Amino acid sequence: MKLARDTWLIFQRQLLLMVRTPVWIAVGVLQPLCYLLLFAPLLRPVLAPAGGGYAAAYRIYVPGLLTALVIMGGLFTGFTLLGELRAGIIERSRVTPVSRVALLLGRALREVVALLVQAVLITLLALPFGLAVPLGPLLLAYLLLGLMALMAAAVSYGLALLVPTDAALAPVVNTIAQPVALLSGVLLPLSLAPRWLRAVAAWNPFSWAVQGMRALFAGHPGDPVVWRSLLLVAALTVLAVGWAARLFADRVR
Template sequence: MKLARDTWLVFQRQLLLMGRTPIWLVVGLVQPVFYLLLFAPLLKRALEPMGATTYAEAYQIYVPGLLAVLCIFGGLYTGFSLLGELKAGIIERSRVTPVSRLALLLGRALREVAALLAQAVVITLLALPFGLRVGPVNLVLAYLLMGMLALMTSAVSYAIALVLPNDAAMAPVVNTVAQPIALLSGTLLPLALAPVWLQTAAKWNPFYWAVEGMRSLFSGHLGDPVVWQGLLVVSVLTAAAVYWSARLFSARVR
């Protein structure tokens, strides 16, 4: 109960700080919106082999991948904010309060989840004029899957920041991790169009299962096994990422 209360207090504080500089939400949206408006319309012909004969069907395939990209690049770069707080002594000052150390971590991670979900809502709304249609239950489940992805990537990013507490060292590591994850999850184009060896490699990537699950939900296939497989894979890995990050946070922030 104390952990939940402490997490909520930290989360509220982080939301307040984010609200004072909303420009970061806008900046985070710029590139995804460009892809949505300038790249997605090109996919109608590219996705015809998969049965996407209309723009609505093309957006049902592309938008879930774009939401996963938000989590991959948005979540994995959140560790830089933790580095800034460590250097400024903010974490040390928080440490002397009775607030749980795990709450200090979770509250910050949940702020990133809330920001990414807000961006996802905007992207979904912008796709509606292009014919995107998704049922409310399916949309909630897709956002749940995305929220867990965002929590997982934020936790991993915080862990990397604690292991490599240096901007110059962390940046290349994050870039090296993010690029192959994004490419092997089929965010731009479904991997059903890829050669067999690439499809086989992608199945070892948890983001692949998340993207496939979200695509099934956006297409209205709630009962598709890939939905529940994606939820299971992401749930287990999110719990593992939070545990790893929390252990590092408790050990290294003294």
């Protein structure tokens, strides 16, 4: 109970700070919006033989775009933690009876909420282009997206504690984020990729998540790939949060 209460207190504080500076959410939506408007229409010729058209193109592309937002946004949240460490915010929090794990979880959940807000905005902006998703599968897709965001944020916080400088953290995160995103099929379905690339992508959990997201956006919540991706991402999220929480408890004293 204490962990849940402390996490809620930290989350409330972090959420208040986010609400006071909403401009960065708008900035976070701007780049995905450019991809939504300028890149997704290029998928129509790819799907034309199947008679997909714009609606099918956005059902394929929007889940990948949301996953890319989680990967690129979530893995860079560690820089926020570094800023708080330098400003002494974490130092002042250490003298309180708040759980060290709650200090991490409260911040990670703030990132999850921010990314979900961006995901909802992008989904709404895609509706005029023909995107149509049943509410139930859409909510399940947001659940999967939230788990991915929590996992990415936890990994980013752990990396920030291991590599506690901006100059060193930036290339480490870039080295991880770019191949993970490319091997997830976020821009184009991996079914268009050569066999060797699909074999490599099969080891990427975000690739499974993208497949599950696309099945949900297509209105197929009973597809086995949905539940496999949910179980895989949930298990990896638990491991990532546990690893980051242990680092946080050990290094933030």
